[in-house]
Amino acid sequence: MRWLSALLICVTVTLSAEPLLVEKQRFTLDKFTTENGQLIAPVNIGWEAYGKLNSDKSNAILITHFFSGSSHAAGKYQPDDATPGYWDAIIGPGKAIDTNKFYVISSDTLVNANVFDKNVITTGPATNNPASGKPYGLSFPVVTIGDFVEVQKALLDSLGITKLHAVIGPSMGSFQAIEWAVRYPDKVERLIPVIGSAYIDNYSAIKLQRWAYPILQDPAWHNGDYYAKGQPWQGLTTALAYITQDALHPDGFNPRYPPISSDTAIHQRIEALPLAWQQLLAQARLRAEKQDANHILYLVRASQLWRAGMGDNWQQALNRITAKTLFLPASGDLLLPPALSKHSAGAMSAAGRQVQYAEIPGSFGHLDGVLGISAVAQQIEALLN
Amino acid sequence: MRWLSALLICVTVTLSAEPLLVEKQRFTLDKFTTENGQLIAPVNIGWEAYGKLNSDKSNAILITHFFSGSSHAAGKYQPDDATPGYWDAIIGPGKAIDTNKFYVISSDTLVNANVFDKNVITTGPATNNPASGKPYGLSFPVVTIGDFVEVQKALLDSLGITKLHAVIGPSMGSFQAIEWAVRYPDKVERLIPVIGSAYIDNYSAIKLQRWAYPILQDPAWHNGDYYAKGQPWQGLTTALAYITQDALHPDGFNPRYPPISSDTAIHQRIEALPLAWQQLLAQARLRAEKQDANHILYLVRASQLWRAGMGDNWQQALNRITAKTLFLPASGDLLLPPALSKHSAGAMSAAGRQVQYAEIPGSFGHLDGVLGISAVAQQIEALLN
Structure with missing residues (x-):
């Protein structure tokens, strides 16, 4: 044997x-x-x-x-x-x-x-x-x-x-x-x-609408006609950041980002953005390169209608x-x-x-x-x- | 007696x-x-x-x-x-x-x-x-x-x-x-x-940042200096709508809004917004009258820092x-x-x-x-x- x-x-x-x-x-x-x-x-x-x-x-x-x-x-x-x-x-x-x-x-x-x-x-x-x-x-x-x-x-x-x-x-x-x-x-x-x-359900459909919102509000979205001008990066990136967070449980999410307690700038200036938020967006921006803002809107809609x-x-x-x-x-x-x-x-x-x-x-x-x-x-x- | x-x-x-x-x-x-x-x-x-x-x-x-x-x-x-x-x-x-x-x-x-x-x-x-x-x-x-x-x-x-x-x-x-x-x-x-x-925790701090986002992105916010011009109503209203949803469990939220299945416009036109979303925003718009967009940002920050x-x-x-x-x-x-x-x-x-x-x-x-x-x-x- x-x-x-x-x-x-x-x-x-x-x-x-x-x-x-x-x-x-x-x-x-x-x-x-x-x-x-x-x-x-x-x-x-x-x-x-x-x-x-x-x-x-x-x-x-x-x-x-x-x-x-x-x-x-x-x-x-x-x-x-x-x-x-x-x-x-x-x-x-x-x-x-x-x-x-x-x-x-x-x-x-x-x-x-x-x-x-x-x-x-x-x-x-x-x-x-x-x-x-x-x-x-x-x-x-x-x-x-x-x-x-x-x-x-x-x-x-x-x-x-x-x-x-x-x-x-x-x-x-x-x-x-x-x-x-x-x-x-x-x-x-x-x-x-x-x-x-x-x-x-309604609750989930509206959470999905909240993924669409940053794209719809981005002036660079141009009612979906942006292909000659470049993507609405800010809206697309924000949408992808939201998707990442919503797909994670706090136990999986929290250790990935710097804690708020070490984030001194946000205590001094209201305009400062939390470091954790900035990192989440930076990661989303990299993924955005392969994605399209309108495609996200269509996937949101297909999911809402499900x-x-x-x-x-x-x-x-x-x-x-x-x-x-x-x-x-x-x-x-x-x-x-x-x-x-x-x-x-x-x-x-x-x-x-x-x-x-x-x-x-x-x-x-x-x-x-x-x-x-x-x-x-x-x-x-x-x-x- | x-x-x-x-x-x-x-x-x-x-x-x-x-x-x-x-x-x-x-x-x-x-x-x-x-x-x-x-x-x-x-x-x-x-x-x-x-x-x-x-x-x-x-x-x-x-x-x-x-x-x-x-x-x-x-x-x-x-x-x-x-x-x-x-x-x-x-x-x-x-x-x-x-x-x-x-x-x-x-x-x-x-x-x-x-x-x-x-x-x-x-x-x-x-x-x-x-x-x-x-x-x-x-x-x-x-x-x-x-x-x-x-x-x-x-x-x-x-x-x-x-x-x-x-x-x-x-x-x-x-x-x-x-x-x-x-x-x-x-x-x-x-x-x-x-x-x-x-x-x-980080997870909640970023959810709070998502309440701030529509205000920060509203062109009418003018970096917080809008008092002579009028409030950033769209941003403020959207933030209040998010707060309403996040404060509710789906079991309490769902029956309040018309179901997606009866919402025919969103199946025909990508630009159409779900009726449930429209109603949520309309209710938030009424509450917005007594509120101030910057105050929401400051409350978000106070909560994030907690x-x-x-x-x-x-x-x-x-x-x-x-x-x-x-x-x-x-x-x-x-x-x-x-x-x-x-x-x-x-x-x-x-x-x-x-x-x-x-x-x-x-x-x-x-x-x-x-x-x-x-x-x-x-x-x-x-x-x-």
Whole structure:
């Protein structure tokens, strides 16, 4: 048996030393009609996949991304990339979402936040409208979680994938995952909404509006028509700073910034800004380089409009789901708190659906659904197998 | 016994029919030096009192007000006032803070938010600087919770009150109450911080900065020098809307506004603003009439700088407290959550201090410390007697 142990160790070393290498691919849809009846032509989105599609195309798992995320859910584009995709801890050979078994696919949404990231392909207000040769700006139609799902479905149709072993996504990705299971119950066998919810309440919709506010008020926003002049950096940066704070629990947030007690300038001058605030903004400014202010506004709107089934009654829409479901909120989440997941899971249980519920522990709040996902790897693996 | 019953009913009716009538009084301090070494001359603040000061002046209870509040803690100025002071449910004859026994006194802070309310007297950036004959604007010094306490102490000194049976206050009022007990342990016999904390963490300080942001970004703010031109209404209104939301739990917030699902305009036009947001702003605009944008900035700063003892180590400062203490956070508070009260109470317990802790139930979050205070009337009464 000694040689077997040695082989296993060898395999393990190889697994951790060689990152999963992935390649961004482009999907083009010549034309797409949005839920509110507008035409976008063409739509381009990026996608990537890990593992191999089996011969009967029955082993596909779709991963749907969060507000600030992209299709880069796992692996690296180049071996020396600084970090892998956001859920690399659970996606890969031998991991909870095992790419030795499953074909894991993920796509960029419409109006993706990171439109200026070279590894993101999306269509939105910052991309060129072929009819005018200029960026769409606010002429781009309002799009919804339902629209994100329809574009993904067109991609999967193009690959001949008609069944999904599972749809899994964190935060805004959970909205898409739920909408998949509501719209296409016969195609979705398992559903895992992580740090998510089947609806957005008024309270959350207005918190989202507060992300939009600094952009809308920035004079450089120019009613969305700023592409020839440069972005509304102040508004965009402030919005991204708010998103960072709202995605964190105080326990995860506080140690990252200098304490107010050592901040003497703000005690002397009312005009002085807290150092912690300045640092938060400086970090956001770096991230802003890859993002677009209008895309943030469109993502805010898509999130505000979210309710399962996109109709009047999200509870009734959930009744259509036949997928085996596992809700995974994060215990310390202040952005989409566990109460929303519980309420969503409760509505499904009440309708006799199979629903499981577990909480992700940690001190990062909402972000535990990304950074701390390993804590629920076993529950995810169990639902998939 | 029938006549006794009749008499009791009669007394009860009389109690509820005749409101406690109160009168606003003015206290002037010729000059005051702030914690950061600046001179304000003179300082004027308003105050009011309920009950009678006994002959040895040993029955005084000080009530310290919250961020958006004033000295109007109980009673009415006129019998036909629409509403009484904010804690009328617990202050009055026969109530938890019994004005048949206690002389209850409350004063407006420096930089009070409601500087344009005819029943508020305060000194701050919107009041005239006698040296220039014009409002101070940003030349008004940064003031702290410690400064608020020192002005209150001067008021009590002027009345010959050298001992306080108790200091009690909600939210920013809890900061003042704690600072009283830290600075003057020999004067404060009992301490009840309601929906409060002995310090502000980075997370809360930055949330407060987000209240300031819309004012600072409003072009009509003119670096605080807007008194001849009119207020930065948009910034002020937005700040007040944020304060309203942050003081409420979603369970208390959601039913007040029209649901997003019935809001069709936002699905059609990206420029449309959610109806719920519009209503929240409209309500805030009405409140803005009595408030001043710079005063909000100064209150934000005073709150950001808050830590017991105003030094490097708030835990050590709490060791100076000798008052019997009762922390009363609200269970659903998302602004100053129970964790902060627990942490504060824990630091006092660790130092061998007498600390009690109870939570205020309710669906209004932070506001349960004002609207739902009756729920802990018994605990308050027990500590006082």
